[in-house]
Amino acid sequence: MAGPVVDIPVDRIHLYEENxxxxxxxxxxxxxxxxxxxxxxxxxxxxxxEHETNPLELIGxxxxxxxxxxxxxxxxxxxxxxxxxxIMLLNDPQIAPARWRKRFEQLSERIPLIESIEGRxxxxxxxxxxxxxxIHNGAQGGQGRKDWGPDEQHRDHPTRKNxxxxxLLERAEEKxxxxxxxxxGTLTTLQRFVGTSVAREILEADDSDPASVIFGRRKSELNKxxxxxxxxxxxxxxxxxxxxxxxxxxxxxxxxxxxxxxxAADDVNESxxxxxxxxxxxxxxxxxxxxxxxSVRPTRAPTKxxxxxGLAEAINxxxxxKLIDLYTSLGRVPASTNPQLIAVGCWALxxxxxxxxxxxxxQAFTHHFSNDRLERLGFSGEKRKSITRAFARLAEGGNETxxxxxxxxxxxxxxxxxxxxxxxxxxxxxxSQDFD
Numbered sequence: 004m005a006g007p008v009v010d011i012p013v014d015r016i017h018l019y020e021e022n023x024x025x026x027x028x029x030x031x032x033x034x035x036x037x038x039x040x041x042x043x044x045x046x047x048x049x050x051x052x053e054h055e056t057n058p059l060e061l062i063g064x065x066x067x068x069x070x071x072x073x074x075x076x077x078x079x080x081x082x083x084x085x086x087x088x089x090i091m092l093l094n095d096p097q098i099a100p101a102r103w104r105k106r107f108e109q110l111s112e113r114i115p116l117i118e119s120i121e122g123r124x125x126x127x128x129x130x131x132x133x134x135x136x137x138i139h140n141g142a143q144g145g146q147g148r149k150d151w152g153p154d155e156q157h158r159d160h161p162t163r164k165n166x167x168x169x170x171l172l173e174r175a176e177e178k179x180x181x182x183x184x185x186x187x188g189t190l191t192t193l194q195r196f197v198g199t200s201v202a203r204e205i206l207e208a209d210d211s212d213p214a215s216v217i218f219g220r221r222k223s224e225l226n227k228x229x230x231x232x233x234x235x236x237x238x239x240x241x242x243x244x245x246x247x248x249x250x251x252x253x254x255x256x257x258x259x260x261x262x263x264x265x266x267a268a269d270d271v272n273e274s275x276x277x278x279x280x281x282x283x284x285x286x287x288x289x290x291x292x293x294x295x296x297x298s299v300r301p302t303r304a305p306t307k308x309x310x311x312x313g314l315a316e317a318i319n320x321x322x323x324x325k326l327i328d329l330y331t332s333l334g335r336v337p338a339s340t341n342p343q344l345i346a347v348g349c350w351a352l353x354x355x356x357x358x359x360x361x362x363x364x365x366q367a368f369t370h371h372f373s374n375d376r377l378e379r380l381g382f383s384g385e386k387r388k389s390i391t392r393a394f395a396r397l398a399e400g401g402n403e404t405x406x407x408x409x410x411x412x413x414x415x416x417x418x419x420x421x422x423x424x425x426x427x428x429x430x431x432x433x434x435s436q437d438f439d
Contacts, residue, residue: 005123005124005125005126005127005130005131006123006124006125006126007123007124008061008121008122008123009121009122009123009124010119010120010121011062011064011078011119011120011121011122011124012075012118012119013087013090013091013094013117013118013119013120014118015075015076015077015078016064016077016078016079016080016087016120017031017067017077017078017079017080018031018034018035018038018079018080018084018087018088019079019080019081019084020034020079022034022081022084023139024037024038024041024042024084025037025038025041031098032098032100034084034088035088035091035092035098035099035100036100038084038085038088039088039099039100039103042085043085044085044088044089044092045089045103045106045107047085047086047089048089048090048092048093048107048110049110051086051089051090051093051114051117052093052110052113052114056086056090056117056120057086060083060086061082061083061121061122061123062080062082062083062086062087062120062121062122062123063080063081063082063083063122063123063125063131063134063135064078064079064080064081064082064122064123064124064125065078065079065081065124065125065126065128065131066078066124066126067079078122078124080122081125081128081131081132081135082131082134082135082138083120083122086120087120090117090120092107093107093110093111093114093117094111094116094117096108096110096111152188152190153165153190153191154169154172154186154187154190157169157190157213161213161214162213163210163213164194164198165190165191165194165198166210166213166214166216167194167197167198167202167203167206167208167210167216168190168191168193168194168197168198169190169194169216170208170210170216170218171193171197171206171229171232172186172189172190172193174225174229175229175232175233178226178229180229180230180233181233181236181237185237189236191243192236192241192242192243193232193236193241195243195245195250196232196241196245196250196253196254197232199247199250199251199254199319200312200315200316200318200319201250201251201254201255201312201315201316202250202254203315203331204310204312204315205220205228205254205257205258206218206219206220206225206228207219207220207334209331209335211328211331219335224261224263227261227262227263228257228258228261228263230261231257231260231261232257235253240253241253305419306337306338306339306340306415306419307333307334307335307336307337307338307339307419308333308334308338308345308349308418308419308422309334309419309422309423310330310334311423311426311427311430313426313427313430314330314426314427314429314430314433315330316430317429317430317431317433317434318330318433320433320434320438321359321433321436321438322438323355323359325355326352326355326356326359329348329351329352329355330352332348333345333348333349333352333422336348338415338418338419339415342411342413342414342415342418343404343411343413345413345415345418346397346400346401346404346411346413346418347401347404347405349397349400349401349418349421349422350397350398350400350401350402350404350405351401352429353368353394353397353398353425353429354367354368356368356429356432356433357371357372357432359433359436360432360433360435360436367398368394368398369391369394369395369398372390372391372394372425372428372432374387374391376432377390377391377428380428380431380432380435381431382427382428389424390424390425390428393420393421393422393424393425394421394425396417396421397418397421397422397425400413400418
């Protein structure tokens with residue numbers, strides 16, 4: 004039977020020689036070596052230093068001394084070997100294998116001696132084995148411990164990994180586009196599609212705060228796109244079997260299938276939450292059923308840096324978080340009202356890409372993207388001249404804004420146009436690099 008919860012002295016505990024993690028091992032040093040090598044005991048020890056042992060979990064032990072004899076009882080830990088091993092090594096780093104010893108000495112200096120650990124003593128070993136299986140063998144039809152899935156993990160601790168898909172599924176469930184039952188198991192499949200740069204561009208998704216993803220599309224447009232995404236997710240058109248080319252092709256036709264004119268994507272003057280529809284299309288642009296006709300809105304001059312899919316894909320491929328965040332930010336902040344900020348941002352983007360592509364520390368990006376380099380990247384003639392002039396204006400606007408006490412002559416329309424001119428160059432330069 005299971006005894007009461009007690010404080011068990013660590014120096015009276017032995018590691019389990021029949022641990023299912025490693026099979027029969029009778030040498031303590033061998034057991035410690037295995038647990039360090041294969042069971043992440045060092046990482047657990049680091050966590051104990053930072054947060055102490057988990058107060059939600061007890062160790063389970065059996066008594067192995069002569070119960071009728073005199074002296075203090077001795078125990079073998081059956082449940083909680085990793086924790087006990089970590090504490091042993093923190094208390095006495097000298098028992099760690101030589102290659103681990105220094106690291107445990109450093110950890111040990113940050114924590115006082117752990118003299119005891121809470122546990123439960125079992126007289127019935129079969130009962131202890133039952134509860135160990137209950138913990139380690141999965142859900143077992145509801146009898147055992149059920150691990151959190153991706154949705155539960157994201158609700159508890161939002162990260163960028165699944166943020167966009169989770170936000171879309173939350174919105175879809177709220178709108179009634181799918182039920183809670185049909186939503187189960189869809190998060191990671193949807194994120195495989197919507198976490199790509201081409202999807203971010205269409206959705207205008209900003210997941211810099213994973214707990215509160217912002218979509219730059221009008222709500223009515225986002226709802227139309229979302230209905231198509233959910234329908235395709237439930238039908239299997241969106242699946243884990245699709246490759247990168249399939250995903251790009253899928254999003255190329257998504258807006259048309261959702262009944263949204265592509266020109267609407269350039270209407271960047273509206274705020275993300277603008278639902279104030281113009282009179283001519285108010286009946287069609289609410290994102291509800293029966294709206295199969297594309298919305299028609301007048302094309303306006305862009306007021307933000309327009310995201311170029313080729314450059315976005317190249318930046319995403321680089322896995323450079325600075326570039327990814329910088330390019331995302333440039334597409335979010337209106338250049339019309341923040342030209343100085345955008346000028347410095349464009350300068351920083353070009354300068355960073357030049358560094359990533361091998362430019363020396365003190366070489367300006369205008370010098371890095373020389374005529375010879377542009378020729379090698381496939382740009383020549385009048386096109387090359389236009390690119391050189393655009394780079395020069397971006398450099399001048401950024402440098403003047405950064406360094407002059409008063410001057411800052413930035414025209415947002417020129418900034419937007421110049422970025423469109425140089426974007427193919429920046430994309431080709433990044434794609435010429437080996438990031439694998």
